[in-house]
Amino acid sequence: MENTKNVSDASKNPSAGGAGEHDPQDSGRSMIGSAFVVGLMTIISRLSGLWRFRVMGQFFGASRVADAFNFAFIFPNLTRRLFGEGLLTSVFVPVFSDRLAKGEKDAANRTASVLLIRLFYWLSLGCIACVGVSMGIRFGLASALNLNDDQVLKFKLFEALLPYCVLINVAAVLMAILNSLNHFWMPAFAPVLLNVLVITACYFGLPLFGTTLESQIWAVAIAVLLGGAAQLFVQLPPAWSLGFKFTFTNDANDPGYREVMGNFMPVVAMVGVFQLNVMLDNLIAQAFIPGDGPVTYMNMGTSVYQMAWAIIALAIGVAALPTLSRQWAQDKKSEFHLTLTTALRYAVFASIPCTVGALLLSEDIVRFLYGTGKFLANNGEPVLRTSNVVFYSCLGLVFYSVNSILVRALYAMKDMKTPTTTLFHSVLLNLGLNLFFVLAGPRIAAALHDTAVGWVTLPPVDPSQYVPPPGPWVAMMRAFALDAYNFVGEFGTMRESGIILASTISTAWQTWALAKAVRAKLGTDSKPTFSGEFVQQVLGVTLLSCVLGLGVYRYFAAKDKDSETLFAFAYGGAAMLAPMIFIGQDFCARRFKEVRTRLNLGENDPIPVSEIPESVQLQHALFTAIGASAVMGLMVWAVRDSVPPEGRTMMQVAQRAVAPVVAGIIVYSIASSALVSREYDELMSMVKGKFGGKKED
Numbered sequence: 001m002e003n004t005k006n007v008s009d010a011s012k013n014p015s016a017g018g019a020g021e022h023d024p025q026d027s028g029r030s031m032i033g034s035a036f037v038v039g040l041m042t043i044i045s046r047l048s049g050l051w052r053f054r055v056m057g058q059f060f061g062a063s064r065v066a067d068a069f070n071f072a073f074i075f076p077n078l079t080r081r082l083f084g085e086g087l088l089t090s091v092f093v094p095v096f097s098d099r100l101a102k103g104e105k106d107a108a109n110r111t112a113s114v115l116l117i118r119l120f121y122w123l124s125l126g127c128i129a130c131v132g133v134s135m136g137i138r139f140g141l142a143s144a145l146n147l148n149d150d151q152v153l154k155f156k157l158f159e160a161l162l163p164y165c166v167l168i169n170v171a172a173v174l175m176a177i178l179n180s181l182n183h184f185w186m187p188a189f190a191p192v193l194l195n196v197l198v199i200t201a202c203y204f205g206l207p208l209f210g211t212t213l214e215s216q217i218w219a220v221a222i223a224v225l226l227g228g229a230a231q232l233f234v235q236l237p238p239a240w241s242l243g244f245k246f247t248f249t250n251d252a253n254d255p256g257y258r259e260v261m262g263n264f265m266p267v268v269a270m271v272g273v274f275q276l277n278v279m280l281d282n283l284i285a286q287a288f289i290p291g292d293g294p295v296t297y298m299n300m301g302t303s304v305y306q307m308a309w310a311i312i313a314l315a316i317g318v319a320a321l322p323t324l325s326r327q328w329a330q331d332k333k334s335e336f337h338l339t340l341t342t343a344l345r346y347a348v349f350a351s352i353p354c355t356v357g358a359l360l361l362s363e364d365i366v367r368f369l370y371g372t373g374k375f376l377a378n379n380g381e382p383v384l385r386t387s388n389v390v391f392y393s394c395l396g397l398v399f400y401s402v403n404s405i406l407v408r409a410l411y412a413m414k415d416m417k418t419p420t421t422t423l424f425h426s427v428l429l430n431l432g433l434n435l436f437f438v439l440a441g442p443r444i445a446a447a448l449h450d451t452a453v454g455w456v457t458l459p460p461v462d463p464s465q466y467v468p469p470p471g472p473w474v475a476m477m478r479a480f481a482l483d484a485y486n487f488v489g490e491f492g493t494m495r496e497s498g499i500i501l502a503s504t505i506s507t508a509w510q511t512w513a514l515a516k517a518v519r520a521k522l523g524t525d526s527k528p529t530f531s532g533e534f535v536q537q538v539l540g541v542t543l544l545s546c547v548l549g550l551g552v553y554r555y556f557a558a559k560d561k562d563s564e565t566l567f568a569f570a571y572g573g574a575a576m577l578a579p580m581i582f583i584g585q586d587f588c589a590r591r592f593k594e595v596r597t598r599l600n601l602g603e604n605d606p607i608p609v610s611e612i613p614e615s616v617q618l619q620h621a622l623f624t625a626i627g628a629s630a631v632m633g634l635m636v637w638a639v640r641d642s643v644p645p646e647g648r649t650m651m652q653v654a655q656r657a658v659a660p661v662v663a664g665i666i667v668y669s670i671a672s673s674a675l676v677s678r679e680y681d682e683l684m685s686m687v688k689g690k691f692g693g694k695k696e697d
Helices: 002-012 028-060 064-072 074-084 088-101 105-140 149-161 163-180 185-189 191-209 213-233 236-241 255-288 294-329 333-370 373-394 397-412 417-456 472-491 496-522 532-559 567-599 614-642 650-674 678-691
Strands: none
Touching (some): 028 064, 028 213, 028 294, 028 373, 064 074, 064 294, 074 149, 088 105, 088 255, 088 294, 088 397, 163 185, 163 236, 163 294, 185 191, 185 294, 255 294, 255 496, 294 333, 294 373, 333 650, 373 496, 532 567, 567 614
16 A cells, blocks of 8 residues: 555645646645535535425425426526536636636626626516416416316416526526635525525415415415525625626627627537426426326435535536636646546545445435425335435436536536537437336336246245255345345336436436547546456456355355344455455556656655546546445444334434444545545645644645
């Protein structure tokens, strides 16, 4: 481990060995520090958002009214993603930052002012037009279309929530302005206001609107509109204090505005495709999944992964975009490459353990977050179905995180076409997989049912004959056969979780396509991260080690029932970790040895970070994150199984959901340190510099 330790030491002093001095504002450490601020505020925002979902589940459950509200809120929420989570703002930030980097502050302010005025004007007209169309359908075509009360309620809520589009999108441009001026905490904190207002409306406003769910939902709709206004107005004071000067100008010929709009056209197509994709997901869920609640389950389940994604990828992406934009505008490709690699390393470092933890604790997390009131109806079916959504959405957390950063890197390069093209192909793949899992999946599972039963069912025996108990080898093979049987059975009942799995697979493909495009634009000569050798010796060995560890655990558990809770678990854990860590360490050590040989460095000499190929940096980050996550997963599994299997009180539910998470965080930190994770060392150095009274290097 000496090789990787020296790399970690070198990372603390990037200038060592000729790395050169960098603008502190453009350094990876500055970017991660800003991401830390965004992440902290985002944690508060997302926790309050989860509380909002919990309260909505408590009062409205998975009812038709809840489905109507969630369906009506799709369009306003998607426009928020258009502007607030990386699309129009991602087009605007490179232009605004480019002018700031060149000292053209007045031109930057003018461009922002034109964008704000014209955005407000056109969004208002668009919302009025949408309201007119919706009311025309509701009043003029209701009988012809045979609209029922639930469908009419969807139209009414859609009309009422449309003004939120105007408020939140103007607020999003202010967010982009503040981020470009290196102010991050207020934009990340502003969504808390929406959550607080909705929660307040649920607890105190529902009785004011009546006694039925159909009437009470209007209290929530009004709270959403007030939340949009609050997010807009709280960002004005910090923007003014940082030097942003708004001018009433509607000059569509402003060069900056024309550049933004020119780059925005591909983004409009991208958002249209993305919006169509989300709408199709929800329409497929409502049309082909029987019963109430599939849209609600998808919304509440994906909110869990979105919390982790926002804390990790969104925080890093928001902090990285202004830096990447300045570096690209100043033609600092090497620094751009370093910043992008740093962002990807930290995304991997944080998302892999979150994925492992969420896969193991999906049901416990959902029960803790949403398990109250009407969400426990039908023997907890809403909890079980929502936990399946959490499982399959978090399965793709790494891809969602890396995807978000790569898209922002392309926006910083002012390439708007590639993200749109790759998204279009991803949506086509997603649609095909949706129909496969929802329509074909149950039929395939039914056809395989008899064969699967044969794997785990023994032939009848004469009761008068003694049948010896199966040996450990037979018991282990039967357990694997039972796994296959359960997989076939679950494959036929995935319902809304099948739609989520389709999205995960299609996003994984898009991530690969985006990475390929970024590498081509940077013109890097380094080997690809996922080389054949890396896939075989790190990823392949990891997968085989997991299967080996599970087999060893089941063998010893069947061999000696008394040892099941301790020794079998220890044997299985050792069988999984030993080959995974040993072979992974050897692979990384050989990569660093190649760098040392190329630079004529001694075995104990630190390697300059600038001389480490991007592929090696990311491969080492992947290995240490996977290894530490495997250790963490074993601990989470052990802690989870040591508490009551299903709590009935809030304290028991919290214990089962929170205790494994706390233990996992502690163990992941220890394991990352033991594996000499460069990301862990950098974070600890940053924390000591901020809170230990020492100035950062």
